[in-house]
Amino acid sequence: MNRKVMIPIASIIVFIGFLLLKFDFEAVDSSQALWDAFIVTAGGFLTLMIFSFLYRDNPFYKFAEHLYVGVSAAYWMCVGFWSNIVQQAIPHLSPWLSEALDQPFLGYKWDYWIPIAFGLLLLTRLLPDSLKIGWLSKWTLAFIVASTAGLLMTANLKANFISQISSTMSLPLLPDWTGFGDFVSNFDLSYGGQFIKMLSNWVIVVGVISGLVYFFFSKEHTGWFGRVSRLGIWVLMVTFGASFGYTVMGRVSLLVGRLTFLFRDWAGIIS
Amino acid sequence: MIQALFLSPVFSPLFSPLFSVVSHGLGPVFSWIFWILFVAGVGWVFWRTIKGREVERRVIFLMMGLTVAGAVLTGIVLPVQETVVVRNIFDTIENLEEGDKVLLSLDYDPSGAPELQPMAIAVSQHCLEKKLKICYMTLWGTGGAMIADVITAIRPDFPELVYGEDYCNVGYRAGNEAVLKVIATDFRKTFPTDVSGIVLDSLPMMTGVTACPDFSYIVAIGSGRPGIKEWVEYVVEPSGALMGSGAAAVSAPQLYPYYPQQMNGMMGGSKGASEYEKMLRRGYPKYGEFRAQATEIMGPQTVAHVFLMLLIIFANISFFLAKKRKGASA
Amino acid sequence: MKRTIPWIITIVTGFVLVIAEFVPPWGKMREDVLIYFQIISVFAFFLGGGSLLKINLQKVFSKRTDWEYALVTVVGFFVMLALGLFKLGNPEMATAGYAADLNANGSWFKNLFDAVKAPLSASMYSLLAFFIASASYRAFRAKNSDATVLLVSAFIILMGQTFVGVVATGWMPDWVSFFKVENLSLWLLAKANLAGQRAILIGIALGIVSMSLRVILGIERTHLSGGDE
Known part of the structure; x- marks a missing residue:
């Protein structure tokens, strides 16, 4: 053999x-x-x-x-x-x-035949080319694309554009401010301290603006615009670094999960 | 003697977890052998790297595998730091009234289960301890199996639970965003029956639930699309429902723009799950006797992170040495 | 006929969904359209499964290279399909009949899912842990300022998400607690990372809105072209 x-x-x-x-x-x-x-x-x-x-x-x-x-x-x-x-x-x-x-x-709803008919039209793509009715699937495809576009447009406009801008612009740039004297006498670098709160809000506002400037390609990135854009790149790099760190965490968790299965359930080495 | 030194009051808080005998591990002797081999392996990589001889791809694979495998076998369990992002979810559930309804959406597949299943189990246990009513649903076809596993895991601790009164499972609907957009205004239009064909009106716990905002709290646990982002876009934003989330580590950083305005808390990856487990154990000591799945992951996770960070450090030392040598010779 | 009707369907569907956002009485019509969408989605699954089967069967019958593996796909497909469509071995069938939960514990469908799909899916993604380790070792260098910022950010997150960070900076007094790695890591995520992600999100949102508008207005028609005209 x-x-x-x-x-x-x-x-x-x-x-x-x-x-x-x-x-x-x-x-x-x-x-x-x-x-x-x-x-x-x-x-x-x-x-x-x-x-x-x-x-x-x-x-x-x-x-x-x-x-x-x-x-x-x-x-x-x-x-x-x-x-x-x-x-x-x-x-x-x-x-x-x-x-x-x-x-x-649950009672007749005749209009439910519409999606069934559209669904069957989609399946015409599976029929042999010689029948030449595969183009009917485009009707369904048009419905799917239009529905997705209609859904995405309004949702993105609200949740990812207007709300995001409002969340950024509503941040106080001088949180808990009671005067310069108080600020100096209470100054510290504790995590919940006033200075760090202030720094955080500034970082968010400046970071979002500079990030958006970086994505604005209709103007050449030179002079002050270029410098803001450069800051935007750094903000994006921090973002990618954070994403990298979390991706590592996620993938290692999966590996730990698999190895735990192998050792505990499959090989029975650990309890 | 060395072990005694490490376990002394000075070093104990730092090193004792590394050598402690954990019930599910292979014991301290194995731990010692593992750490010695780990240090030796890392040392070898360091030596080769600074000599300018890069370690072969498959050797790195092998070392990564052995590192995580060894850490799993030692059963190392390390303390977890709590964060306010996770605590917000715990506190929200803690402050709900008995009989309030919680919608739990499990939008992931087995590839996300090691991180997300512990969250789903811990949140379910917490809700049931508080005598809240849970409605399970999913936007992922594979989510049905995940829901079944969660119910199987929690059911023995709550034998008195009655289906339809204390919890229910409406299962899966295809359609991604379209499902969310409809349930935000009319829950029954998408889910006229539960997963076993029982009309929703005949389930006592669903009385008064017509749309998503009728749930006191929504916890969306997801690992991709459709998931938490879509929940925010199509349910929270238009209807104003209160939501917390549990995200796979890969997608967690992308969701921070929605915190805290659109979702009041987020568990990110196994770290978030282990934080929730810790809070649950503190609030409800009986869970100290159960396996904390995510907390068990965090030990090997830490060792893998250390290994990876050392690789990056060695490679960069080598890079700067090479640069210096090049500069000197030029 | 071949292009005009799909074009009309696109415009009508798109307009109904968008107008319904601003005209509440149209809300019910929007819900109906979205229910149609949900039902049609399943036919997309059928189309995907059907195409996969068609391609693999062709490969098996024509005995092309690696046809044996195509046979594995076909056998796996039919076994899972049979267990799922007929709910074979489902313990709830005795009481609920065909209304039984497809994923009921003990059903053969769920058992095969646990035996095959679950471990394969989890293992496929866990492979990436190895590739990330190798890639980090080979390519993650502080070559310039941008790469250095990325590297430092990644490092803080990697440390902060585990006990390492607590050990490394646990000695710091409270008045500088911002620099404790676990705090710094959370700050990076919830503030600096948020800023970058938000900029990306706003950019993507603008792109999606303009693209959707092009589709709904019938300007973008690439989805209607191709195939047998």
Whole structure:
């Protein structure tokens, strides 16, 4: 036998061996016990297959990657079908279908046929080119693009433009100000102190303005405009640094999560 | 003797966690071996780097893997500092009245679970301790499985809970922003039934809930799009609902512009989750006996951060040495 | 017909959604349009799954390079689809019938999710921890002032989010507590980072508004072009 056959067979044997090790032979519900053993065993093997990519691309990684794609696509289809078609649309379309799928019939809404029709038009893209009706999917695409544009426009204008400017401009540049004498006599660098509060508000106001100046490309970045733009770059660099720090934190957390699974649930080394 | 020195009153606050015996770790002997190997490995990288011989990519991978693996095996648990950003969420829930309704949206998949699932569990436990009613929902298809896992995790501690009276699960709807825009004004139009086809009107806890602002508090826990940003844009901004959030570390910095005006608090990554766990344990001591998942992550997390920072420092020392050498020879 | 109708659909839908923001009686109509959007979204999932299946089946039948892996995708797809569509092994089926929660604990669909999709998804993203370590070592240099600011900011955040920061600056007296790394890190995030993120957010918002306006007014038509004209 060549390697192409030997390796998969050996892998399957090891997998089954591990599955048997993990199987609780004394469990009352043997079916669920088998699933439990399968979940831990498959989880461990698939995790190692993905990690094998760190050495180099290899058949184990490719297997895991392709399995992921197939399972994910079907997962989303099933979830979407049951949540939006069966639970949301059918209870308003047909009492017979509602009963067949054990859903309550919530009264006719004939207009719910519109999205069903548009949805079916979208699926014409899957039909063979020879039928030449794939262009009908553009009707649905137009609806999707227009809805998204309509939603995004007003929401962004309110939450990300007007509110952000108002939040910035409403900051007091001299918070808790009771006079210069008080300010000097109470001066300290404590985190909640007046000076730090003041500094924070100045940093936000100046930072936002200089950041926006950097993004303004209709004027050449020279002279005072260039200097403000330069400050904007620094503010953005602080932002990217913070994002980097948090990205590291997030990815390491995932790695810790995976390794904890491997050591605790899969290998059983730690309790 | 060295161990005794580290555990002495002078050094104890700093070093004792590194060598303490943690119930889920492999014990102090392993900890010692790990730290010796860690220092040796880091030293080797330092030596090679300043000599101008860069360490190979796969060796860095291996060292990163061993560092995190070793730290996980030691079971190292380090103290967590609380921040006001997280405390605001805790205090808001703490100040709600018994019977108030909280909407908990779990918008993430298993890749975000190590950071976000502990938040969802801790917030759920807190709400149930306060006898608040929780409605779970999700904007992510994978969120349904996450909700099921959270309910499985908290259910044994609250055997008296009745579905529909104390908590409910309306599940998932596709449509991202469109879902939020509708539930901001009409909850039942998008969710006429719960996840098991039970009409929402027949669930006692949903009486009086017609739209998102009818919930006393919304906690959106998310790791991307659609997630917290969309909750702010389509629910909080137009309806004025009160919201706190739990964000995956990757997206947390991008959400600060919404704090505190549009969301009154945020848990960022496993650090935020561990802070919440700490507050919960202090407020409700019975949770001291349970596993604090996020707090367990923070130990290895710290070790990985130290390793990464050392790599960056070594590489920069090497860079400046090379620059100096180049300048001297020119 | 092929371009005019989609163009009309774009303009009408866009206008309904925008006008409804300013004319409250149109709110119900907006909700209806968005419910249609929700239902149509699922057909996009079907389209994605269908396209994936079509491409992979073609690969399998024509025995192109790596067709074996395409077969893995197809098998994974059909197994998950069968478990999900028929709710096989779902313990709630006995009482709730087909209304049973798809993700009910113990259902085969949820079990396969836990066994395959969950570990694969989590492992894929955790791989990035290794690449970040390697990239930091290779490319994160204080080459100029911009890079130095980025490096210092990242360092403070990395220290401040863990116990390292507390150990490093815990000795500082209260009157300089701003410089304690955990405080400095929070300040960087909630103030300096906020300023940069807000500038980016405002810029993006302006871009989205102008682009959306172009789409709604029918000026932007790239989504209507291409394919069989």
